Amino acid sequence: MITVDQQNLVFTLHTRRTTYQMKAGRHGVLLHTYYGPRIRGGDLSPLIQLADRGFSPNPPEAGHDRTFSLDTLPQEYATSGAGDFRLPSIQAELADGSRIVDLRFCGYMVHQGKYALEGLPAFFAREDEADTLTVYLADAVSGLRVELLYGVLEDCDLITRAVRVVNGGEAPFRLLQAASLCLDFLRADLDLITFDGRHTMERLPSRAPLRPGVQGVGSVRGISSHQHNPFAVLCEGDANEDHGLCYGAMLLYSGGFQAEVERDQFDNSRLVLGIQPRNFSWTLDPGESFTAPEAALTCTADGLGAMSRQLHRAIRRHLLRDPWAGKRHPVLINNWEATEFHFDLEKLEGIAGAAAQLGAELFVLDDGWFGVRNNDRQGLGDWGVNEEKLPGGLERLSERVRALGLDFGVWVEPEMVSEDSELYRAHPDWALTAPGRAPTRGRSQLVLDLTRTEVREYVYRSMGQVLSCPGLVYVKWDMNRALTDVWSAALPAARQGEVCHRYVLAVYELLERVRRDYPHLLIEGCAGGGGRFDAGMLYYTPQIWCSDNTDALDRLGIQCGTSFAYPAGTVGAHVSAVPNGQTCRSIPMETRGVVAMAGTFGYELDVRRCTEEEKAVIRRQIAFFKEHWDVIQNGDAYRLTDAFRPGPFTAWQQVSADRRRSLVSLVTGGASSNPPFAVLRLKGLDPELNYRINGGEERWPGDALMAAGWPVPYLPGDYQALQLWLEAE
Numbered sequence: 001m002i003t004v005d006q007q008n009l010v011f012t013l014h015t016r017r018t019t020y021q022m023k024a025g026r027h028g029v030l031l032h033t034y035y036g037p038r039i040r041g042g043d044l045s046p047l048i049q050l051a052d053r054g055f056s057p058n059p060p061e062a063g064h065d066r067t068f069s070l071d072t073l074p075q076e077y078a079t080s081g082a083g084d085f086r087l088p089s090i091q092a093e094l095a096d097g098s099r100i101v102d103l104r105f106c107g108y109m110v111h112q113g114k115y116a117l118e119g120l121p122a123f124f125a126r127e128d129e130a131d132t133l134t135v136y137l138a139d140a141v142s143g144l145r146v147e148l149l150y151g152v153l154e155d156c157d158l159i160t161r162a163v164r165v166v167n168g169g170e171a172p173f174r175l176l177q178a179a180s181l182c183l184d185f186l187r188a189d190l191d192l193i194t195f196d197g198r199h200t201m202e203r204l205p206s207r208a209p210l211r212p213g214v215q216g217v218g219s220v221r222g223i224s225s226h227q228h229n230p231f232a233v234l235c236e237g238d239a240n241e242d243h244g245l246c247y248g249a250m251l252l253y254s255g256g257f258q259a260e261v262e263r264d265q266f267d268n269s270r271l272v273l274g275i276q277p278r279n280f281s282w283t284l285d286p287g288e289s290f291t292a293p294e295a296a297l298t299c300t301a302d303g304l305g306a307m308s309r310q311l312h313r314a315i316r317r318h319l320l321r322d323p324w325a326g327k328r329h330p331v332l333i334n335n336w337e338a339t340e341f342h343f344d345l346e347k348l349e350g351i352a353g354a355a356a357q358l359g360a361e362l363f364v365l366d367d368g369w370f371g372v373r374n375n376d377r378q379g380l381g382d383w384g385v386n387e388e389k390l391p392g393g394l395e396r397l398s399e400r401v402r403a404l405g406l407d408f409g410v411w412v413e414p415e416m417v418s419e420d421s422e423l424y425r426a427h428p429d430w431a432l433t434a435p436g437r438a439p440t441r442g443r444s445q446l447v448l449d450l451t452r453t454e455v456r457e458y459v460y461r462s463m464g465q466v467l468s469c470p471g472l473v474y475v476k477w478d479m480n481r482a483l484t485d486v487w488s489a490a491l492p493a494a495r496q497g498e499v500c501h502r503y504v505l506a507v508y509e510l511l512e513r514v515r516r517d518y519p520h521l522l523i524e525g526c527a528g529g530g531g532r533f534d535a536g537m538l539y540y541t542p543q544i545w546c547s548d549n550t551d552a553l554d555r556l557g558i559q560c561g562t563s564f565a566y567p568a569g570t571v572g573a574h575v576s577a578v579p580n581g582q583t584c585r586s587i588p589m590e591t592r593g594v595v596a597m598a599g600t601f602g603y604e605l606d607v608r609r610c611t612e613e614e615k616a617v618i619r620r621q622i623a624f625f626k627e628h629w630d631v632i633q634n635g636d637a638y639r640l641t642d643a644f645r646p647g648p649f650t651a652w653q654q655v656s657a658d659r660r661r662s663l664v665s666l667v668t669g670g671a672s673s674n675p676p677f678a679v680l681r682l683k684g685l686d687p688e689l690n691y692r693i694n695g696g697e698e699r700w701p702g703d704a705l706m707a708a709g710w711p712v713p714y715l716p717g718d719y720q721a722l723q724l725w726l727e728a729e
């Protein structure tokens, strides 16, 4: 719900449990007055106190009122060059060479329903589920105008934001930054949590109190990156899973981003989130506009767990699109870790057949099936099937796989080209390369310049040949290096700062076309595992391969970090062979299954080599997952152990919406001698109900399970796991 106090120009956005407020204050400065737990309303601008602060200058309209300074006011969209020295939201080089953007309120509009963004991912909602507020700001001198869009999704406590910058003047200007979100707080006693890591160890949470100055994370890699995720949390210092005020902010964007927080001289703080400004510029001619990607915010006073559940709900209901939204993704068998590039029809059929007998539903043919590709230095770009490996092409394999009772899926990496490929030999200039420079290789490959129409068309056509294979229901869309040599022959020198963003728009355009022309396809996103695991990608690819690391112990940390923002049903997770290919660690099959089941479940090993015992475990796991998937995928998720204080085990829980069914999973670390006994306190149950454990005789009241806990038995050995299936009587 959006309420507007027209007289005082106070705009209040209410969700079910939160309130967000802004006010067009004196001299048309758009003030941010409140974001937090729901309140009735009113005008909260008296919270903002003014004082004459040395070295904080005053805009001309303030005359000699030295208490009014942009440098000290909390604002909705911070300007640059006009007296606010803190983090800007927008920067531009104007026609006269100046870099002053001074924005003032000049109008607003409220409408029912949620805005959409052309060519960009965005949360969506039915007309009756959301409202939109648009606030218009303008820089009087240059004619630069800004439209701030606010989507209010009441049911899941989500406020979305997007920004359109319009050149309403007479001369072109160069946009140097256009953040999607600026959020000011009249406090700085907050912790910043970011999700950081590296290839094969993504999204590990790291938490620290705000210190004076600017702190933050970002990516300059052209993808959202393994190193930092475009999601950040600000929370009270004592906030934990169950208590405390928490703000979650995510960017729906799959390219370079920047998330920064500044704690200023007066212990106020400002979060700015948006496209990475480094190396970015965008020329706007008169009448043109630029749309910054969407950001989404949630807030709760009930701790990090509640924050995550709100985001999960929002993503499930308002970001994942049909036909897969809410549906079970097939249990798959992928051949990558089993064969890498070395396979033939018989081997693939063997693996698929063995998995089919245990209950798998989809066979995914990974890398190495096209062009001449026997290692990762060749073949990318040549999407014709390699008939030496697969006589009869994908069609024959698809037929064979379907005869085994499985659906068929395939891996592609459309954004890339190998120098050793027909495509590169024919069009060396199609790779991102700057004039006179040899391009930098990543995984021995180059990036196609998707900003060029002819390159995009080639990619789409060649993908079309793959995706129209009869029986194909699934595609894994991979991307295995970061962008360098960012220069496009399609753009003049002055516009080269646009290439990275245009690249991301091109990827979105391709994915949208695939969705439109092959609406039945389930697309799995991937970038060397989780290098592009972001909310932008989820709009197109409702599951994303979470990490190239399939070691169950490492995965606990990776998946736990991922769970702060993203729901289990989006997290690609497989059981692989031991010793694990990435860590050499051996973890029991039972445990590997429990961990993979916390995501979209699948296997990535040569099932033929499993012992009969292991096969029996796999059969049980698949049957168990098929029975309980909806609680895992669509239920409420609880982290039962503290991500910031690792203990002897990691535990998590999913609870059905009616709280009658729940799955508890627990995995231990390395064994230790003579260990203390642990009690596991469960969450999210109905205190009034009694729960039956694992279909047996054991029964516990919900209130006792939550208040007193459940006794964790001694689990001898390394990396043991247990699962409790709770069903209310």
Ligand code: GLA
Binding pocket: 336, 366, 367, 376, 411, 478, 480, 526, 527, 528, 529, 545, 547, 548
């Ligand atoms: C990436 C993916 C893997 C696999 C390989 C194939 O690393 O993340 O899952 O598909 O490429 O080359």
